[in-house]
Amino acid sequence: MISPIDPMLYFSLLLGVFMARRSFLRQLVALPVVGVASSLAQGTSHKSLNIMMKSAWGSDDPTKAAFPFLHGLALSEAGHSVQIFLLGEAVSLMRKSVAAAVVPVGWPPLEQTLTKVVERHVQIYACGACSRARAVLQADLDQWGAKFGNPAIFVSLVEWSDRVITE
Numbered sequence: 001m002i003s004p005i006d007p008m009l010y011f012s013l014l015l016g017v018f019m020a021r022r023s024f025l026r027q028l029v030a031l032p033v034v035g036v037a038s039s040l041a042q043g044t045s046h047k048s049l050n051i052m053m054k055s056a057w058g059s060d061d062p063t064k065a066a067f068p069f070l071h072g073l074a075l076s077e078a079g080h081s082v083q084i085f086l087l088g089e090a091v092s093l094m095r096k097s098v099a100a101a102v103v104p105v106g107w108p109p110l111e112q113t114l115t116k117v118v119e120r121h122v123q124i125y126a127c128g129a130c131s132r133a134r135a136v137l138q139a140d141l142d143q144w145g146a147k148f149g150n151p152a153i154f155v156s157l158v159e160w161s162d163r164v165i166t167e
Contacts (some may be wrong), residue, residue: 058089
């Protein structure tokens with residue numbers, strides 16, 4: 001015959017199992033954090049990507065209009081090759097007066113960001129048909145080192161890129 005277990009002993013055993021299980025789960029949850037921390041400690045070796053940024057946002061939404069330049073700049077500074085293709089209303093951002101007037105929420109004026117993008121030699125293309133429709137001239141593009149784009153250039157950028165980011 002099996003002798004009955006003392007209720008206090010039974011409670012102690014259950015509590016011990018619960019605490020051990022809780023400790024084990026806490027350690028499991030910490031593993032991904034440890035993995036991320038160790039990968040960061042090993043250095044920031046990463047594959048350099050070719051990234052095409054595409055945008056049609058214009059001055060009517062300054063924050064969205066600035067994103068391809070802000071994100072393109074960040075990606076370039078991280079060591080990636082970036083090219084920007086502007087379509088529709090976004091081509092008007094190539095006018096210096098428009099770039100100076102566009103101030104995204106929480107960010108510096110677009111003109112300052114564009115200057116940094118140009119310093120990093122990020123190539124900017126403005127859709128030729130979109131530019132003609134909005135009277136954006138070669139002189140507007142020249143100040144940023146930008147070029148007129150066309151469907152063939154668009155296709156070549158898509159084929160060149162590892163990632164296409166549409167903003």
